[in-house]
Amino acid sequence: MHPADETPCANEPRGERRVKGAPERVHYCRKGHRMNHVCPSGKYVCYVCNRRRQRLKYEAVRQQRLKDRRRRIAARRRPSRTERIWAAGHFEGEGTFSIARRGHPSGPVPIVSLTSTDKCMVDVFHAHWPGYMQAVQPNNPRARLQYTWTLLNHDRIEGFILDTRPYLKSARMRAKARLLLEDVRARAELRRTPKERAEKAERHLKMRALNRRGVPAPGEVDSGRG
Numbered sequence: 001m002h003p004a005d006e007t008p009c010a011n012e013p014r015g016e017r018r019v020k021g022a023p024e025r026v027h028y029c030r031k032g033h034r035m036n037h038v039c040p041s042g043k044y045v046c047y048v049c050n051r052r053r054q055r056l057k058y059e060a061v062r063q064q065r066l067k068d069r070r071r072r073i074a075a076r077r078r079p080s081r082t083e084r085i086w087a088a089g090h091f092e093g094e095g096t097f098s099i100a101r102r103g104h105p106s107g108p109v110p111i112v113s114l115t116s117t118d119k120c121m122v123d124v125f126h127a128h129w130p131g132y133m134q135a136v137q138p139n140n141p142r143a144r145l146q147y148t149w150t151l152l153n154h155d156r157i158e159g160f161i162l163d164t165r166p167y168l169k170s171a172r173m174r175a176k177a178r179l180l181l182e183d184v185r186a187r188a189e190l191r192r193t194p195k196e197r198a199e200k201a202e203r204h205l206k207m208r209a210l211n212r213r214g215v216p217a218p219g220e221v222d223s224g225r226g
């Protein structure tokens with residue numbers, strides 16, 4: 001609860017009253033807040049009550065958006081179990097979960113991507129979890145074209161993780177999936193408090209550490225080193 005919401009002047013009489021020795025009338029709102037602000041129209045406004053009303057309105061919109069999002073994700077088209085298992089296995093070898101900067105002015109964003117020189121492989125992912133497809137010629141002109149499938153939409157990212165996570169094998173990949181899921185869900189909450197921002201930055205660093213080669217993920221056997 002915001003401290004301003006606890007009626008600080010609850011003991012004061014309601015309505016208007018004249019204070020002894022005061023040069024002009026002091027106005028109180030229905031909740032008993034002292035009103036010092038006058039609209040251009042000459043009416044007194046209670047900033048405390050106004051702010052509270054706006055907060056409640058914003059919260060209702062936020063809850064509705066969260067509900068719509070949950071419904072959208074639950075209603076997604078899911079590939080068959082076999083397809084999901086195949087995708088998880090292939091993604092574990094070739095795919096990447098990351099939280100990267102990618103030129104976004106607002107900071108790092110969650111990304112799911114997979115690169116392959118075999119277009120068929122990338123096509124399967126793009127067909128089941130539609131995102132962006134790109135063909136890139138590597139610096140070496142004799143190298144083969146590389147096809148990349150990328151998911152940037154947070155709902156699609158959550159759908160992909162929910163579909164494939166049960167079949168991921170390595171502790172590192174599972175940790176990354178968990179972290180990315182946490183990230184897209186936290187972003188959907190639309191809270192912009194300093195605490196949320198700090199947690200976001202922390203997830204970014206954690207993901208970077210997990211994506212760094214040669215460092216074992218927490219709980220992972222020390223076999224991936226070197």
Ligand SMILES: [Zn+2]
Nearest residue numbers: 029033046049
């Ligand atoms: Zn008020």
